[in-house]
Amino acid sequence: MMKQLPLISIAGLRSENVEERRKTAAELGRACREVGFFYAIDHGIPRQVIDTAFAESRRFFALPTEAKQALSIKRSPHNRGYVAMADEKLNPESGADMKEAFNLGVELPEDHPEVVAGKPFRGVNFWPENLPGWRDNMLSYFDACLELGRIIHRGFSLDLGVAEDFFASHLADPVVTMRILRYPASAGQSDRRDGGAGAHTDYGNLTLLATDDVAGLEVLTRQGDWIDAPHVEGAFVCNIGDCLMRWSNDTYVSTPHRVRPPARERYSIAYFLEANPDSVVDPRDIYPDQTPKYEPVTFAAYLKSRLDATYEHRAGEKV
Ligand SMILES: O=C(O)CCC(=O)C(=O)O
């Protein structure tokens, strides 16, 4: 039985030498086919950028409730803003998630033509007031993750046998959801194993998750066992989302995971790298000779269908 997730040094993906890149890509590929999760070390994002993002996250969640509610996701048709405790059910068949979250997307100015046109997922970010430096620090983390996510996709391309830059155009102007998360201490009150975040798969291509040292995340292996995904110093927990599973005609797997109510207050930052809204996700582009298991779909249409199922406040919305 698989007891722990694979740990992969991804420094080789930045090598000039294609053989080095291929070697790392093959390791990634194995993990993505077998469990859909891996720890990435030697990822190149400075520790200080990550530590600062966590410090800023604490600063945000410590704001008074009214200040957070003023930035509510319910005011954004673009999946940005604050999600209050118990407002989300990642597993609709289970209870509400005991967590609060704040979502950021790609930073766009108010006068950006796609923002003006009201294009789905192309809205402005909500920024908290009176937190000097917060925006810049969060955007530094955001940009570092975007670069890392693109590099990991080059590894996926090498492994899947398409051109190394296959995903580059699909990630040129992508939808990204970066979400800072806070799970309150459960104080032994909840015996729901999924009380922090209900069992779910992620929606996009690749998730880069940074955790603090409080345990909670669990992953369902293909053999049907829930295993712990403990914090590993200096590593991102990376996982494949449903969109990449679909794109790769189920070659890579998107794996259910959940967060149990933590013993102590827990913070994490999930970075969901998705695709350009207009990118057509078509398995035939990767495997022209296989029978496609899925119809082509634009990324935006796909994401909308998934979000509508997760949030009651979105029910019946156009975007
Ligand atoms: O907080 C975590 O460790 C995981 C969060 C997660 O799976 C998600 O937000 O999709």
Ligand SMILES: [Fe+2]
């Ligand atoms: Fe997740």
